[in-house]
Amino acid sequence: MDNKKASLHKDIDTVLNNYDFNFSKAEIDVLGNGHINNTYKLTTPKAEFVLQQINHDIFTKTIELSTNAHKINQHLLQQKNNGNYPLVVPQQLLTKAGETCIKIGTNYWRLMEFISNSYTLEEVESPEQAALVATAFANFSCALSDLPTNDIAVIIEDFHNISFRMQQLKEAVANDLQDRLADCQALVNFCFDQQGFINHVIDISKKLPLHVTHNDTKINNLLFTSGDKPCAVIDLDTCMPGLLMHDFGDMVRTCCSNLAEDDTSTDKMFLKLDIFEALIQNYQNAFGDNITPLEKDSLIVGAKLLPFIIGTRFLTDHLNGDNYFQVSRINHNLDRAISQIQLFSLVSEAEPELVKLAQ
Numbered sequence: 001m002d003n004k005k006a007s008l009h010k011d012i013d014t015v016l017n018n019y020d021f022n023f024s025k026a027e028i029d030v031l032g033n034g035h036i037n038n039t040y041k042l043t044t045p046k047a048e049f050v051l052q053q054i055n056h057d058i059f060t061k062t063i064e065l066s067t068n069a070h071k072i073n074q075h076l077l078q079q080k081n082n083g084n085y086p087l088v089v090p091q092q093l094l095t096k097a098g099e100t101c102i103k104i105g106t107n108y109w110r111l112m113e114f115i116s117n118s119y120t121l122e123e124v125e126s127p128e129q130a131a132l133v134a135t136a137f138a139n140f141s142c143a144l145s146d147l148p149t150n151d152i153a154v155i156i157e158d159f160h161n162i163s164f165r166m167q168q169l170k171e172a173v174a175n176d177l178q179d180r181l182a183d184c185q186a187l188v189n190f191c192f193d194q195q196g197f198i199n200h201v202i203d204i205s206k207k208l209p210l211h212v213t214h215n216d217t218k219i220n221n222l223l224f225t226s227g228d229k230p231c232a233v234i235d236l237d238t239c240m241p242g243l244l245m246h247d248f249g250d251m252v253r254t255c256c257s258n259l260a261e262d263d264t265s266t267d268k269m270f271l272k273l274d275i276f277e278a279l280i281q282n283y284q285n286a287f288g289d290n291i292t293p294l295e296k297d298s299l300i301v302g303a304k305l306l307p308f309i310i311g312t313r314f315l316t317d318h319l320n321g322d323n324y325f326q327v328s329r330i331n332h333n334l335d336r337a338i339s340q341i342q343l344f345s346l347v348s349e350a351e352p353e354l355v356k357l358a359q
C-alpha cells in the first residue's frame, strides 16, 4: 500500500470509529464519477454504506451542507409517511455525538445508507424512462414545496447566477493564468456574445418564486432499481433555495444530448426531442397546480441556461488551471466547455420546436 492510500485508510478508520456500528470487516470501493467529492462504498457482512469525503475547498459550508441534507431527509420521510412521496429516502447516519458530519484533520466526512440493488445511469434510453426521471425529480421538489426556503442554508452563494458566472469568466480571461486563452478565444467570445440571452435570464429570474431545489439534477444523481425504475434522489450537496427552471434545465442537459458531457465530437451532437417532450410533459404534469404559468414558460429558459452556465464554468476552470472540477485528461475542462456550449446552441436553435413540445 502506498503512503497516500495508507493515510486514506487511517482517516477512514478514524471516521468510522465515530459511528455506532462494527465496521471491522468493511470492504471499501470507490463509487461514482462526481467531479468534486470522493465517495466510497463500504460493504460489511450486515449492511452497506456510502462514505463521502466532502471537498471542503468547494463546500466551505460543510456543516450547513450535511445539516441541510438531514433536514431535507426528515421532511421527505414525513411526506413519505403521509403518502406524499413515492421514492426511498437514503438517510445520513448521525455520529455517536449526534453530528451529521465529522472533521478529521482538514477533511469532512459523512456516512449514508446505501440503497441495496441500486445503480445510476449516465444516459436516458427511452421516452418512457425520461417520463419516470422527470416525475421523480418533480416529486422531490413537490414534496419539499412546504419546507420554508429560509430553513435551508445557502451552500454556495450565486451558484446558478449567470451574472456572477460571467464575471468569473471575465476575471479568468483577464488573468489568463495558464496562457490558455489563445486556444479558446473563439469560445470565450461566443459566451460574451450571448448578452441578449443573459439579460432575458436575469429578467425572468427576478420574477420567479424560490423553492428548495436540488440544483444538480444530473441523470446520475438519481438511483434506479430493477427494471430501470427511479428509486431515490441522491447527492443533496447543493440543495438550497433556487428556481425550478434550474433543476429542469440540468435534467435536459444530461438527458437530451446523444453525447457525454465531455464529448467534443460536436458535429455529431443532436438533441433527443422525444426525450425532451417526455421530460417537459411529465415534469409539468407531476406539479399539477403547484407550478405557475411563468414557471412553466421558464422551463425552456432553464433548458438553455444550464448547458450555458455549466459550459462557462468549465471554461473558467480551464483558464484558471483546473482548480475546481476534477479532470482526468489534458484540456478536459475545455472539452466539457466545448460540448456544453454546443449543446446550448442546439437547444437555442430548437427553441420553437421545444415550445410546441411543451404544449
Ligand code: ADP
Binding pocket: 031, 032, 033, 034, 035, 036, 037, 038, 039, 050, 090, 112, 113, 114, 115, 116, 118, 119, 120, 220, 221, 223, 234, 235, 236, 237
Ligand atoms: P458526488 O458528489 O461525487 O456526485 P454522489 O452523492 O452523487 O456523489 O454519490 C456518488 C455515487 O455513489 C452515485 O453516483 C451513486 O452511484 C452512489 N451512491 C450515492 N449515494 C448512494 C446511496 N444512498 N445508495 C446507493 N448508491 C449511492
Ligand code: GN1
Binding pocket: 033, 034, 035, 036, 037, 058, 215, 216, 218, 235, 238, 261, 310
Ligand atoms: C458538479 O460533483 P458533481 O459531478 O455532482 C457541479 C455541478 C455541475 C456538474 C457538472 C458543487 O457536480 O454544478 O453541474 O459537476 N457541482 C458543484 O457535471 O459545483
Ligand code: MG
Binding pocket: 032, 034, 220, 221, 235
Ligand atoms: Mg453525484
